[in-house]
Amino acid sequence: MTGRRVSRREFVKGIGAAAAAASVGPFVHTTAKGASNKLVYSGWGGAYQDAVREAILQPFSKASGIDVVEIKIGPTVAHVKAQVQSKNVEWDVAELEAPDMLRGKREGLLEKIDLGRVETKDLVKEAIDEFGIGCIVFSTVLAYSTIKYPPGKPHPSSWADFWDVKKWPGRRFLQDQVKLNLEFALMADGVPKDKLYPLDANRAFKSLDRIKPHIAVWWKKGAQPPQLLTDKEADLGSSWNGRITTEKWKGAPMDVEWNQGMAQYQYYCIPKGTGNRDAALRFIDFAIKPERQARSAELIPYGPTNRKAIAVIDKKKAPDLPTYPENLNRQAPFNEEWWLKNEEALIKRWEAWKLA
């Protein structure tokens, strides 16, 4: 999510760190094992974790008497794998993005969640999985400068517009990754948003060929799009919604177009072998309550997964959320399962396309 790129990119230690974790695992002090009055929560740090702390972690501690130990790392399935493989599971609950949750599930790195102990009846269906309970929704959307395209006047409002450099001049940015760019390229080429999958990769790459010379910046970190818009380095491009809306709430001249955006989920997961499953389940059940999710969404613009939460959110802020019903309807459904099967081959193709 927000910090994903940061944490991945800073994973310079990469394989070395993983190897170190695996080889020296037994010497590392274990924080969580057997501690019943403590819960280790691994989150994304930054403004998001500040929001989570106020809306969820502190109220949970108060209500349950369980101390929450916070990790700020941007948890990935790679971290979980290192802990599980070294039999040194330190996290009780980790917020994993959907692809990480699915890979963790496929590789047997996650505890099955006892759905009888988590109140899921008001959750959107995408948020319910035996190995992860959806906590927030973030979207990748078309962001634009409101100086270049002032409010009240037309702005680029679809990926076809984004591809149309004659009609909509302006400096453009896209994320440097294959995922989502193929979907955007297909929508730009006229594929209806509900008929994207299975993706026609050939057609998508042909479409990307057309926009490639017009992309000024291929961003790597979520902090880049708002920076590019603020510094007038660029005018429009794909971005995570939260980054733009946070700036907009502070008065920065930028906004997002929800049409043909794509929503992705983030999940509470329990790494396999934690000694603290019981507390983890209590935490998840508490965290997805409508009033907790609503409070979090008011602090940071990621969408709640609980349908009842949307109703109690500040009326001024709700229309900026990815799961606000009107926004949800305008976005395109994203297929995580399809990517799980095809990502490896497409990453290779993407890297070759970049060098071509």
Add this chain to the structure above:
Amino acid sequence: MLALVGPALALLGVFFVLPLGNVVRWSVLDPGGAGLTGVYYVRALTETIYLRVILNTFRISLYVTVICLLLAYPVAYLLASVPRRVANLLMILVVLPFWISLLVRLYAWIILLQKAGLVNSALLRLGLVTEPLPLVYNLTGVIVGMVHVLLPFMILPLYSVMKGIDPNLMVAAQNLGGTPAQAFRRVFLPLTYPGIGAGVLMVFMLSIGYFVTPALLGGLKETFIAQLIEQQVSVLIDWNFAAALAALLLAVTLIVYYVFNRALGLDRIWGGV
């Protein structure tokens, strides 16, 4: 003696040799059973993208190394010829980049180099250019960012070698009828070869592992192999394949080291015989 180096050796063993050995082990480990396999290496060597990106990495690292050498040589010469007290002060400036956080440094470069950045605004205002120059999100940006960080690794070995050269040698060469240029080329320069070798090697080796700098300051074509290894580690969690790619990079690096050592006699600078 052994008792004194013991802790260092143990540290290296536990935190360096052991994990590295593990990486190599994973690169040949059969995912299903306990047997060994070469499939990861076959994949790494037959899918052209990995070799292309390794070549790309080497090409850009070479640019960075050459530019570092050209910039560092006169700086090291200056440092070696001024009084020690002045040299110490200047040295602080040389190592200053180490004290700034990597991300801060990178974003600072973005702010300086971007289209509406300080450098371009100044150039435009002075009338030196009519259009902003593309200084970042391309090869230029990567080279600027990497040279900035790696320059000290070139300056320091050059400085240490130059410091050890007797200044009387240059005087003698000129007394024997050589021009200053000849004295430099035929006496001073050859004496600095070990420093050049060590600096070039260090900068080049560090460059090929670079990762965040090319990602942030580069464009589409400045992909480094470390970025692809990282994708395998944290996106696709195919650690065996990532290990094979890492081992491959290590092997290539060792070959480069061997060739350099042979050609430039680096043993001398490490104090060997």
